[in-house]
Amino acid sequence: MPTIKDVALAAGCSTATVSRALANPEKVTEATRKRVASAIAKVGYSPNLAARNLRRSESRTIVVLLPDIANPFFSEIIAGLEDVAHREGYRVLLGDCEHDTGRAKAYFDLLPTNQADGIILLTAEIPLSLVTQQARGSQIPLVMACEYFDHLALPTVRIDxxxxxxxxxxxxxxxxxxxxxxxxxxxxxxxxxxxxxxxxxxxxxxxxxxxxxxxxxxxxxxxxxxxxxxxxxxxxxxxxxxxxxxxxxxxxxxxxxxxxxxxxxxxxxxxxxxxxxxxxxxxxxxxxxxxxxPRDEIGRCAMRLLLDVLRKKQVPHQQVLSTQLIVRASTAQAPKP
Amino acid sequence: MPTIKDVALAAGCSTATVSRALANPEKVTEATRKRVASAIAKVGYSPNLAARNLRRSESRTIVVLLPDIANPFFSEIIAGLEDVAHREGYRVLLGDCEHDTGRAKAYFDLLPTNQADGIILLTAEIPLSLVTQQARGSQIPLVMACEYFDHLALPTVRIDxxxxxxxxxxxxxxxxxxxxxxxxxxxxxxxxxxxxxxxxxxxxxxxxxxxxxxxxxxxxxxxxxxxxxxxxxxxxxxxxxxxxxxxxxxxxxxxxxxxxxxxxxxxxxxxxxxxxxxxxxxxxxxxxxxxxxPRDEIGRCAMRLLLDVLRKKQVPHQQVLSTQLIVRASTAQAPKP
DNA sequence: TTGTGTAATGTAATCCATTACATTCAAGCA
DNA sequence: TGCTTGAATGTAATGGATTACATTACACAA
CATH class of the missing domain: 3.40.50.2300 (Response regulator)
Known part of the structure; x- marks a missing residue:
């Protein structure tokens, strides 16, 4: 696998310039940018994200914890979540807790080691200590959707x-x-x-x-x-x-x-x-x-909210989406007594 | 976040010894091992996986590509997959291709950059070129489940x-x-x-x-x-x-x-x-x-197969699991003509 | 022409764990 | 005693991208 050095060599510049051409194009001349671009194409370079993550202390990975993947209720939420995440260059790591709290801890542990940047909770069935501990000490980026915790003012997307x-x-x-x-x-x-x-x-x-x-x-x-x-x-x-x-x-x-x-x-x-x-x-x-x-929208909102948190934007603590009663054939006039 | 250096300092030894105490305990004296263990506990260390992955050129992440998360058929397969993966210290990155081939490419691109170690395909709806290209050149660890490609002898778990x-x-x-x-x-x-x-x-x-x-x-x-x-x-x-x-x-x-x-x-x-x-x-x-x-078993088999591939074990190219006809109430004697 | 400011680029330190290679030390043997 | 051997540990290079700081180059003013 070619590294940034190979690109620098092929483009006749330093690795710093290559890195800048990619991350801050405005800091590099039009001409150099082009040389770098064609060098990248020529050697078939793509950045090693382990190295990038190590340096930047981020992972561009969002953990989504849910109680049960098999529940179809979550699938559309996930689809919405993922779509937003992908557009913004993030990956989604789906964590099925299977109502097993040990699993949840393992996922929370990804945060301090920079394996994940934030967590979206679609379940409240986890040890509360995980959340409070994190939220107090290191201010871990955490957003809840659908569910919520009673006494915690976490950013939450939900319905009424x-x-x-x-x-x-x-x-x-x-x-x-x-x-x-x-x-x-x-x-x-x-x-x-x-x-x-x-x-x-x-x-x-x-x-x-x-x-x-x-x-x-x-x-x-x-x-x-x-x-x-x-x-x-x-x-x-x-x-x-x-x-x-x-x-x-x-x-x-x-x-x-x-x-x-x-x-x-x-x-x-x-x-x-x-x-x-x-x-x-x-x-x-x-x-x-x-x-x-609005399952898709719940997912989208939650992911947007989390990305805003990561970017240190001010976020609303509660986002309430509306529901709709869909009348079909399982309801009718009450039977005469 | 404490690093391995902090542990070394606290344990009064070098970082190399700490690393060995963790990865190859048999290479370290009983006494040192204990000192390291308590130092780790004291400073609250957990390894930075970005650094480890960078060094080891691996990610301990398996990509699972499927056509549609929302399809309940896949959920139990995923549960099986995940369970085996977690036990073996791997993480699962679920990739919903949504019948969109561009997404699949993005996931395949995680392999050469060491963001993923292998792929399990639960769909054949991806550009064939991704598979052939990879399988030929770099021998990318790839296992298929349920589906298969006609002319390719990839390790596959399926039913008859x-x-x-x-x-x-x-x-x-x-x-x-x-x-x-x-x-x-x-x-x-x-x-x-x-x-x-x-x-x-x-x-x-x-x-x-x-x-x-x-x-x-x-x-x-x-x-x-x-x-x-x-x-x-x-x-x-x-x-x-x-x-x-x-x-x-x-x-x-x-x-x-x-x-x-x-x-x-x-x-x-x-x-x-x-x-x-x-x-x-x-x-x-x-x-x-x-x-x-046997959905759960299909998932388990596929993950075991992939882990065997990663460990360079010989693997069977086809694993065929059995199905069962479950008779319930939607079938009956043919009506008289 | 010299000097100043700024944009472009380069050099090298840095992130952190792993591991090849080097060193130390003690036991065992002639 | 002196030497060999091997286990235990240490030193330092390594992986690849990023970025603070240093340098160069060039434009423009005095």
């Missing part, structure tokens, strides 16, 4: 979860539903708490009673939707919900399967609302009514 | 596609189906050609005629399954297939939606088989009969 949940409940209520349940994500998760709060406040606003058994916890996956769905559908008739708001589309689809198994018709007997609007939600049976998040 | 397709057709035939169609993936893709060959040879073996209109091309996505499904279901009754074998689960699910829209019942009027056994296939309506691939 209480509002989104309230809207879903409001819609169900407008269809005449009075017994509305919810299958949440993991409740150690602030966004799930927010959605439950939104659910509760809207239920109150609509003067609907909430049976404590109507708030059940899932883990965002198909199976938990199925299992918790079975539980809800097994409630005695007077307590059985006629509508269920799920914190993810996968759980909503699992729930709809539970409904089929129990001969409960969706939407005639039971209305279902999901969350995320994943690709699948248009192809399941019945098509799923869901709360859509 | 013709056999898997033949088994699916054989099963449909055993249910009494005689008009069996197939919705393929992109036909520039060798694995799709293989599956079509398997389909054709099994049709011949079962002495079933193949209407040329029964082989239609999709792109693995929901929508193409839906659209091509509409086409197949619009054929005149005597040519209309009673069973359709799809090259992906997403297309099969799209097809089932087309069937619903056309009031064709699955499986009573139409049997559907998918491919991949993605998580969703158990939760759609009806549950999907499909050909399961």
């Amino acid at each position: 979860n209480p509002l989104a949940a309230a809207r879903a409940v409001e819609y169900l209520s407008s269809l005449g539903h009075r017994r509305i349940a919810t299958i949440t994500g993991p409740m150690q998760n602030p966004i799930c708490i927010d959605r439950v709060k939104g659910y509760q406040s809207e239920m109150a606003r609509q003067q609907l009673a909430v049976n404590p058994g109507w708030i059940v916890e899932g883990d965002f996956g198909f199976l938990s939707g199925y299992q918790q769905g079975q539980l809800l559908l097994a409630l005695p008739p007077e307590a059985r919900p006629s509508a269920i708001f799920c914190h993810s589309d996968e759980m909503a689809i699992g729930l709809m399967k539970a409904a089929r198994d129990a001969s409960v018709r969706v939407p005639e007997d039971l209305s279902v609302i999901g969350f995320d609007n994943i690709g699948l939600s248009e192809y399941c049976q019945p098509e799923l009514t869901t709360v859509s998040q | 596609n013709p056999l898997a397709a033949a088994r699916a057709v054989e099963y449909l035939s055993s249910l009494g189906h005689r008009r069996i169609a197939t919705i393929t993936g992109p036909m520039q893709n060798p694995i799709c050609i293989d599956r079509v060959k398997g389909y054709q040879s099994e049709m011949a073996r079962q002495q079933l005629a193949v209407n040329p209109g029964w082989i239609v091309e999709g792109d693995f996505g929901f929508l193409s399954g839906y659209q091509q499904g509409q086409l197949l279901l619009a054929l005149p009754p005597e040519a209309r297939p009673s069973a359709i074998f799809c090259h992906s689960d997403e297309m099969a699910i799209g097809l089932m939606k087309a069937a619903r829209d056309a009031s064709v019942r699955v499986p009573e009027d139409l049997s559907v088989i998918g491919f991949d056994n993605i998580g969703l296939s158990e939760y759609c309506q009806p549950e999907l009969t499909t050909v399961s691939q």
Whole structure:
């Protein structure tokens, strides 16, 4: 592999000039710039980034931590993230924590050794100490997206979860539903708490009673939707919900399967609302009514925010993007009692 | 950030000894090793990998190129890949080519500059020149998984596609189906050609005629399954297939939606088989009969193979893993004519 | 013509870990 | 005792790009 020395030799100048021609073209004569350019082409040079990174103490690599690559919810966020990163000359190192906190630490350790310049967190399922420690001492560039930590003012891109949940409940209520349940994500998760709060406040606003058994916890996956769905559908008739708001589309689809198994018709007997609007939600049976998040835009925003942090720009601490209720075929008028 | 010098100072020895204590402990006295270890702990040292990589001309990073992160088919492969890589001290840089060949080149360019040590290709949708050029000249460590190139003897992990397709057709035939169609993936893709060959040879073996209109091309996505499904279901009754074998689960699910829209019942009027056994296939309506691939194992194999290549071990050129037909509710006896 | 300022370029130190080669020291043997 | 041998450790070169500082060259003014 040719080095900058070979280029300097071929262009008849010093390595410093070659380096400048590449990094600060305005500091070099038009003529030299051309000579360097053709020398680079001739010897087939491309810079050794390990050397550059060593010298510059940067890596142009951004770590993106997420709980589970297999979750389709994240794929579009990642696509958005990556696109912005590539345009700006950064690489993305995807870190799947698989709900395993040891992994997260390994990724955080890339920062002090200049293997990564910053981190985007798509999960709050990591030891809080990693974040606080870093954020206090060395001011590690860190941006959160979707999720957030309760007591930390980290730059964050997110949606208005209480509002989104309230809207879903409001819609169900407008269809005449009075017994509305919810299958949440993991409740150690602030966004799930927010959605439950939104659910509760809207239920109150609509003067609907909430049976404590109507708030059940899932883990965002198909199976938990199925299992918790079975539980809800097994409630005695007077307590059985006629509508269920799920914190993810996968759980909503699992729930709809539970409904089929129990001969409960969706939407005639039971209305279902999901969350995320994943690709699948248009192809399941019945098509799923869901709360859509601007996933691509969340990814883009988060990456832009992080790059701004790296460039020491002032950044807004909270960026809130809007959601949209997409009405499809899994919701209908409440059944007559 | 403390460097190896600080450790040497704290341990009262030279940097060389520190380095050796870390890399070749057997070359250092027990006593020194302990002194170094506690010095490292005291100053909080961790090696600067940019410097190490520069010196060693390696990066311990593996690039994994795939056509589309958003496709859930890949997620489990990636999980397997990553797990093996982490255990062996390698990092995985995920490259989404988004069917855009320029991106692929950018990732290949990481190799000569020691930013990556090897590549795993989960897609054949890249300029062939990248592969041939590299493989010839510098013998770039490259392993393919799932897909393969026709005329190149690259180390490859894959399934027996013709056999898997033949088994699916054989099963449909055993249910009494005689008009069996197939919705393929992109036909520039060798694995799709293989599956079509398997389909054709099994049709011949079962002495079933193949209407040329029964082989239609999709792109693995929901929508193409839906659209091509509409086409197949619009054929005149005597040519209309009673069973359709799809090259992906997403297309099969799209097809089932087309069937619903056309009031064709699955499986009573139409049997559907998918491919991949993605998580969703158990939760759609009806549950999907499909050909399961050992995705996790494919990922693991591919990574192990690549690491063997890097370590200059002899590696088998082809590793063929077995598939399994998973029978669920989307297939049934052929309707009486 | 000499002097001053500035733009262009060169020289060499620097980033940090690794490792070839050099040195030290002690044990073992004649 | 003197010499060999090998283990343990040290010294310094190395990898390749960047950049502070030094030098050169050239334009323009006095």
